[in-house]
Amino acid sequence: MSDLGDFTDFEDDPDTESSSHTTDASATEEAQTREQSPQSDSEPSTDTDGVSFETYDVSPAGEDRGIGAVSVSQGLRVAEDGDETTLRAFVTTGNRDDVRLGKYLLVPYPDDELLFCRITALEYAQEFQTDDATEIHARRAMRQQGFEERDYKFVASLDPVAVLFEQGDELKRRMVDRVPKPGAIVAEATDPEQIKTGLKIPAEGVFLGHLSVGGEKVRTAAEPPTIDYRLKDDYTDGDPLVFRHTLVAGGTGSGKTHASKNLLRQLLDSDRTYEMDDGRDARMAVVQFDPQDEYAQMHDDNPEMTESVARRYEREGVAHGGHDDTIALVPKEDGVPYGGDNHRAEQLEFTIPFSMARDRPWLVAGSSLNENQFPALKELLRRFFRQYGDEGTYDEFLTFLDDPALKEELHESGRVHEATFDAVKRRVRGVPNGVFDQSARPITELDHELVRPGGLTVIPTYHLSTSRAKEMFVLAVSSMLIDDKLSNTPDSQRIKQTPLVLGMDEAHNFLADADNVQARKVVSKFTEAAKQGRKERLGLFLITQDPQGVAEPVFKQVNTKLVLNLGDEDAIKSVNIPPNLEDKVPYMEKGQMVVYSPDNSEPVELVGLSTCVTRHGE
Secondary structure, eight states: OOOTTTTTTGGGSOOTTGGGGOOOHHHHHHHHHTTTSOOOTTSEEEOTTSOEEEOOOOSOSSOOOSSEEEEOTTOOBOOSSGGGOBOEEEEOGGGGGGOOTTOEEEEEOTTSOEEEEEEEEEEEEESSSOOOSSHHHHHHHHHSSSOOGGGEEEEEEEEEEEEEEEETTEEEEEOOOOOOOTTOEEEEOOOHHHHHHHHTOOSSSEEEEEEEETTEEOOOSSSSOSOEEEEOOSSTTSSOGGGGOEEEEOOTTSSHHHHHHHHHHHHTOTTOEEEOTTSOEEEOEEEEEETTSOGGGGGSOOTTOOHHHHHHHHHTTOOOSOOSSEEEEEEOBTTBOOOOTTOOOEEEEEEBOGGGGGTOGGGGOSSOOOTTHHHHHHHHHHHHHHHHGGGOOHHHHHHHHTOHHHHHHHHHTTSSOHHHHHHHHHHHHTSOTTSBSOSSEEGGGOHHHHOOTTOEEEEEOTTSSSHHHHHHHHHHHHHHHHHHHHOSSOSOHHHHTSOEEEEEETGGGTSOOOSSHHHHHHHHHHHHHHHHHHHHTEEEEEEESOGGGSOHHHHTTOOEEEEOOOOOHHHHHHTOOOHHHHTTGGGOOTTEEEEEOTTTSSOEEEEOOSSOSSOOOO
16 A cells, blocks of 8 residues: 655745745855856855855755655646646756656645646746846856756646545545645655556556656556556446557557557457356457558567566566467458468458348449439349349349340339449449459358457458458458447357457548448448447457548547557647647657547556567568
């Protein structure tokens, strides 16, 4: 248990700012000329009459505690409106080099409660009534090494985050409702329990990284000295956050794939289970769409993992090592081979049966259809499957559309105008050849391979010939998963009854807002999936370098955002993180991230694991 009594005698310290209002001319002159005739505090000095006298060290006796004290020189106020809060601390000379923006501090109240706060601004202010913007002052500064810290006040502006208090044997937090006393000692937060409680970080959950400030890990007096950040993953205070959806946003080279692998590996840990509606505890299944053929490497151990790093991960409860139950489910496109030589995961080909278009007509819309053409396509598909059944193929559908009698019948009956018929036919023929009905098992028969409790299924798409082919495979498989998850009469009970994370890299390519019918249908399906995810144990895991490209109805359902380095201003603005963290994003190094998860913790900065928990890279 944290000791809240470390600051109990804080009111006995003198007001460190009392000298800031002095107007004594000799003090001013001394401050201006000190560098020309430096004297030790213990050396004799001589006055103008030649009489020598002894100077004395006026530092208070005893050992300093903390880094400074609360200042009232410009007011002392906490308010419900943060803009009206005035909370500042004077930082003593010896502590100034160690103080940084974003650091977490503690200020005690007389009754042993603590104010947990964060540094939001730092400034030097004049100590004496003197003008330092002069030729003499500047010339002196140019000729000396450094400057006298004690000639200036160093003041930190603080943002109060929470009040910490003990309730029984438990440390708890509440909103800031008290103002600290003038002169209260300000100290750096170094106790892990106090920091985690102040920031509302869960003690247990899915590991994401280590708490940091300015890219440096927050160090504590505990062992290990770092603060682990975890996402809530139980049902104590609601649903696990994985089912409230996650966004990983970062530019090229920011480390977003590295971070994503580390997170997904935690979800697949053998000890992690989720309660289902029927009372079962089931392990998570992950289906990850992979545009760069990187995620199947999660099957393999990381050859760069040393024994010492592995032991450290084990001490911190971080799952690591290759995930044996990994399958690369490879889309089969006619004449397009898949390499897959950079991993040892099992490979299994699949094809999209044309029968999936019966309930998903947008799969065969080669380009955008308007409000008249989309109903016409649905009518043509309805007639085709009524005649050919579920065994009907894409090639047979093209032949079906070539029948002039069909075109005439539909036109004369007023069901489909002949111009609309021709437009739909052109769109259908625009679908890439070699996607439907290839010599591989249909995805509709592979539900037990696609979704496995505790299993990772990777669907690589980098080898496919066109962006349209990639889009068709991704949307066909993802819509099948979503439909079975949301349906009361699913085609696959395996999919329905297994907790599932649906991971989509380059999500902006598949979930963009667009002004056509099929795009709206796709976005609507994913929006519904996002809304029902908590109930159906379905989590979306979206990875993108263009977060502004993800359709807003889907984006606004995402609770947890991991934001790595982004150089584009529009991209940074689109993720909607607090301004103080938003400004840091363009300067973050590889692996640094901002985590904004309102239902988990205060917004924080993290450093991810430097060594990937599975194989990563060539």
